[in-house]
Amino acid sequence: MSPALLPDDVDLTTVLADAHLENPVMTASGCAASGQELQQFFDVAELGAVVTKSILRDPRSGRATPRMVETPSGMLNSIGLQGPGINAFLARDLPWLLQHDARPIVSIAGSSLGEYAELARRVGNTPGVAAIEVNISCPNVEDRGLVFACDPVQAGRVLSVVRRDTARGVPVFAKLSPDVTSIVDIARSVVEAGADGLVLINTLLGLSVDLATMRPTLAGVTGGLSGPAVRPVAVRAVWQVANALPGIPLIGVGGIRTGADALEFLVAGASAVQVGTAIFNDPGAPIRVLRELRTELASRGFARVSSAVGFANRSAADVAAAAG
Amino acid sequence: MTVRAPARGPIQVDGEVFSNKRVGAYAHLVLVADGIAERTRPGHFVALSVGGPTSARLLRRAFSIYRVRPAGIYGGTVEIVFAATGPGTQWLAERRAHDPVNVVGPLGRPFALPKEPVGCALVGGGYGSAPLFGLAARLRERGCGVHMVLGAATESRLFGALEAKRAAQSVTVTTEDGSVGIRGRVTDPLPSLLARHSIEVVYSCGPMGMLAAVTRVATQHGAWSQTAVEESMACGIGVCMTCVLPVVGDDGVTKMVRACVEGPVFAGDKVRWEAVGTVPAGTFGAPAAGGH
Numbered sequence: 001m002s003p004a005l006l007p008d009d010v011d012l013t014t015v016l017a018d019a020h021l022e023n024p025v026m027t028a029s030g031c032a033a034s035g036q037e038l039q040q041f042f043d044v045a046e047l048g049a050v051v052t053k054s055i056l057r058d059p060r061s062g063r064a065t066p067r068m069v070e071t072p073s074g075m076l077n078s079i080g081l082q083g084p085g086i087n088a089f090l091a092r093d094l095p096w097l098l099q100h101d102a103r104p105i106v107s108i109a110g111s112s113l114g115e116y117a118e119l120a121r122r123v124g125n126t127p128g129v130a131a132i133e134v135n136i137s138c139p140n141v142e143d144r145g146l147v148f149a150c151d152p153v154q155a156g157r158v159l160s161v162v163r164r165d166t167a168r169g170v171p172v173f174a175k176l177s178p179d180v181t182s183i184v185d186i187a188r189s190v191v192e193a194g195a196d197g198l199v200l201i202n203t204l205l206g207l208s209v210d211l212a213t214m215r216p217t218l219a220g221v222t223g224g225l226s227g228p229a230v231r232p233v234a235v236r237a238v239w240q241v242a243n244a245l246p247g248i249p250l251i252g253v254g255g256i257r258t259g260a261d262a263l264e265f266l267v268a269g270a271s272a273v274q275v276g277t278a279i280f281n282d283p284g285a286p287i288r289v290l291r292e293l294r295t296e297l298a299s300r301g302f303a304r305v306s307s308a309v310g311f312a313n314r315s316a317a318d319v320a321a322a323a324g
Numbered sequence: 325m326t327v328r329a330p331a332r333g334p335i336q337v338d339g340e341v342f343s344n345k346r347v348g349a350y351a352h353l354v355l356v357a358d359g360i361a362e363r364t365r366p367g368h369f370v371a372l373s374v375g376g377p378t379s380a381r382l383l384r385r386a387f388s389i390y391r392v393r394p395a396g397i398y399g400g401t402v403e404i405v406f407a408a409t410g411p412g413t414q415w416l417a418e419r420r421a422h423d424p425v426n427v428v429g430p431l432g433r434p435f436a437l438p439k440e441p442v443g444c445a446l447v448g449g450g451y452g453s454a455p456l457f458g459l460a461a462r463l464r465e466r467g468c469g470v471h472m473v474l475g476a477a478t479e480s481r482l483f484g485a486l487e488a489k490r491a492a493q494s495v496t497v498t499t500e501d502g503s504v505g506i507r508g509r510v511t512d513p514l515p516s517l518l519a520r521h522s523i524e525v526v527y528s529c530g531p532m533g534m535l536a537a538v539t540r541v542a543t544q545h546g547a548w549s550q551t552a553v554e555e556s557m558a559c560g561i562g563v564c565m566t567c568v569l570p571v572v573g574d575d576g577v578t579k580m581v582r583a584c585v586e587g588p589v590f591a592g593d594k595v596r597w598e599a600v601g602t603v604p605a606g607t608f609g610a611p612a613a614g615g616h
Contacts, residue, residue, distance in 0.1 A: 030565075037562040037585070040333045053565075059609035061580045064602045068558050068566035070412075073380040075558060079565045082580060082609070219601065227382055280559040281373055281382040283428060284336055 002301035007294045011304035014048065014271050016249040017171035017196035019131045021048035021103065021272065024305050025262065025290040028253045028276030029054055029107040029133060029175070030079070032286075034093035035100070038279070042287040045101035051274060052093065054109035054135040057118055059085040064219035069208045074227025074255070075277060076206045078220030081109055081138060086122055098128040107175070108162070109135040117161040124166030131170060134162050134195075137177035137202035138224070149177040149202070152189035163194030173251060175199035176237070178230075183237050184244040197249035199274070200237040204230055227277040231255030235268050242269025242313055257285065259292020266305065267312040334561065335359050339427040341419045342401055348480040350451050351417040352390070354403045357427040361392035361400040366459035367552055367589045370402055370429030371560030374412040383558045385412050386584070388529060389430060390454035402427065405454040405483055431560050432588045435459050435527055435550050441467030442524040445517060445547075446492065447510050447538050449530020450476045451483045455552060459527060460491040469493055471521050475510035475534070479503040494521070511537045518545040525550065528592070532600055539592030549592030555583035570596040570604050579608045 012023035026049040032038055035050045044050050062082025069076050083089070089106075097104040106129055108119040116134070124132050136158050137149035148154045155174070163172050174190040176183055178201040187198055203224025210217040234254025242250055252265030253274035262273045273293075278285040302308045339357035346352075360370065371384035387404040394400050408417035419425060435455075438444070444463050446456040453474050460470045472492040476482040477500045485504075488495040496513050497505030506513055511534075517523065518541070526542035528535050529552040542549040555567040562585035571581045572594045580603060581587070596604055603610050 031563060033563045033565075040561070041336055061603045061607045061609040061611070062565065062568065065566070065568060065600075066556065067568070068383070068556065068564065070381060070383045070558075073382070075383060077558075077564070077566065082565050082568070085609070228380075277382060280384065280564055281379075282336075282426070283559070283561055283563075 002303075004301055005298040005303060007298040010294050010297045010302065012294060014305045016131065016173070016251065016271055018169050019171050021130075023048040023290055024266070024272035025286055025293065026051050026105065026251070026272060026274045027279065027286055028274035029135060031276035031279045034089070035097050035102055038283060038286070039100065041283040044097070047102070047286055047290065048272060049103040049105045049130055050097060051105045051133055052089070052107050053083060054081055054107040054138065055086055055089045055119065055123065056081055056083055056109055057086050057115050059083065059088070066217060066219055069217045069223070071206070071208060071225065071227075072229060074225055074229035075280075076208055076218060076223030076225055077203070078218040078223035080220060086119060090122065090126065094126065094128070103130040104128065105131045105133050105173075107133040107135050109138055113157055113161050116158050117165050120162040120165035124162070124170050124172070129170055131173055132162065132166055133173045133175055133199055134159060135175050135202070137175055147177065149186060150180055152185050155186050156189040156193035159190040159195045160193040171196040173197040173199050175202050177202045178233050178237055179205050184240055187241045187245055187248075191245060191248055197251065198241060199251045199253060200241060200270075201230070201234045201254050204233065226255070228255035228257055228261075231261060235264055238265055238268045238270050239313060242310055256289060257281075259289050259294070259296045262289050262293045263296045263308065266308045267310065269310045269313050271305070271309050332363060334429050334431050335363070337427045339402075339425050341421050341423045341425060342398065343421060344417070344419055347405065347483065350405050350407055350483055352403065352405050353416060353419070354401050355425055355427060356399040357402050358395060358399040360402045360427060360429050361394040364389055364392045364402070364430040365434035366455055366462055367432065367434035368430035369432050369560070369588060370404065370427050371431060371557070372416065373426040374415045376424075381412050383412075384428065384560050385416070386431070386557045386560045388452070388455040388552060388588075389458070391458060402429065405451045407451060428560060432584055433586065435552070435589050437462060437466065438468060438525050443469040443471070443521045444525045444527060445471045445473060445514070445521070445523045447473045447514065447526060447528040447530070448475070448483070449510060449534040450481050452530030452534075452552070452554075453482075453484045453488070455529055456527065457484060457487060457491050469521055471517060471523065472496070473498070473510045473514060473517065475499065477501065509537070510534060511541050514538065514541045515545065518542070518547060523547050526592075528552070532597070535592065535595075536597035539595070539597065543593055551590055551592040551595065552588045553583050553590060553595070554588075557584050560584050570599045570602070570607055572596065577608050578604060578606060
């Protein structure tokens with residue numbers, strides 16, 4: 001680190017495989033729909049990218065209510081991937097994002113390899129799509145055994161078909177679940193299968209009991225835990241994977257509420273970050289985090305995002321080397 | 325921080341408490357929040373953050389707007405009435421003058437107003453009456469007859485019974501314990517009131533069970549029904565997908581729609597009241613046999 005800089009002097013651009021972004025702050029999938037609602041509060045074109053809610057092949061109603069419960073510094077959700085399906089997305093939502101100069105990263109989710117392949121063919125060959133995020137880790141599916149992200153072989157198969165069917169030059173990122181014995185093993189498997197980068201982490205599976213009814217609070221029984229409560233888990237995942245797979249672009253997500261939180265992910269090894277649950281608290285959160293991150297970088301003398309990426313990790317290695 | 329947006333639609337404002345008073349079992353909170361009043365129509369709501377900027381309670385609390393006043397000597401104000409039932413609403417009930425509260429609003433679709441000067445019944449359960457006073461004023465401006473029915477479990481849980489006398493041509497009060505007005509529920513006096521005043525539109529706001537019952541009475545009477553629903557929300561702006569309920573669309577297909585953006589006001593006869601809390605069979609995108 002060097003002496004403090006002026007915030008405007010910080011180069012915020014970041015590179016994620018073939019995706020070159022103006023800045024490292026994105027929305028997190030499932031927390032920003034497809035951007036239209038947030039446009040009421042700030043210009044989504046100012047973000048590095050807008051990550052859409054996961055798109056499925058067919059329309060889906062999602063789960064019954066209650067779908068949400070507040071927990072300490074977080075929440076559990078059990079939405080069940082409600083959405084209009086790929087046709088409506090390509091006809092309506094993606095054109096809207098492109099007309100508003102946003103960089104869309106399209107999250108796709110499926111329940112079979114064939115579904116993932118079809119989505120990759122249709123989304124991954126549409127001009128203007130900045131990248132594909134492959135959701136192999138949504139906890140809100142009927143059968144937890146179907147969560148591809150919990151099995152390195154299955155996870156690898158999904159990424160291999162998506163990479164195969166997506167246009168060259170459009171990076172494919174795999175979003176991983178922290179609910180596994182070794183996230184590094186899953187990460188290695190999907191990278192070997194062709195993933196160009198990794199998004200760490202999806203929600204953690206949780207459960208809340210309503211003591212008034214003595215039944216689970218959520219209609220779907222279990223839900224995904226998100227918010228600042230999970231941030232240390234996410235930072236740990238980024239740190240571990242950054243160490244194990246140097247050079248693979250990582251996108252950190254989990255409980256980011258401030259620019260300082262975002263910086264924590266960068267120095268742990270992420271080249272970009274996503275803001276999710278904080279949007280529910282503050283609809284302007286993504287743009288505020290971006291502004292704060294610029295100031296955090298400047299005050300520490302980081303002239304560019306890339307100088308901060310992995311800094312905590314690097315210096316730890318340096319210290320060890322010096323001591324050795 | 326104040327985030328300005330194009331005219332119409334919601335804005336995010338760092339507001340502050342002007343006053344906070346107890347009214348019976350409820351809190352009546354007046355917030356200075358510039359820019360909200362000018363955009364508000366009856367039926368809109370606001371979403372407030374609770375606990376301050378480092379709060380461990382991240383989800384916004386949604387409240388029907390009771391009254392607004394555009395900027396004058398003070399900044400514009402927005403008023404809500406609520407019951408302190410959990411830690412978030414308890415925190416709001418404890419705010420004092422000048423305390424900061426972040427406000428997002430106005431949100432949702434407001435009540436639809438009749439084009440003709442017809443007779444209207446406005447039915448409120450508990451503090452659900454709050455948004456009906458602004459509505460009453462708008463209806464009177466259009467020459468509509470305004471008849472209010474306010475109900476609650478007990479007298480302390482009624483809101484605005486006195487104000488209703490100024491707002492409406494007739495006021496009927498019901499309490500379940502008979503502590504004031506007619507002993508019973510709002511739907512008990514409603515059929516005869518609808519007939520007596522040739523009511524063509526029934527507006528209601530309150531608990532879901534009440535809205536379902538009011539809609540039944542209105543439909544039997546051949547009146548049009550406008551209901552403002554209460555669904556728990558995380559964001560209030562349409563991105564979290566938690567506040568959904570089954571509503572029949574113009575195409576006859578049931579969809580899980582967001583109460584925060586497609587509502588909170590719905591045509592009562594379009595809501596699948598019996599199926600709220602479930603995804604009824606035949607819903608758009610519902611799982612086929614065997615599940616998702």
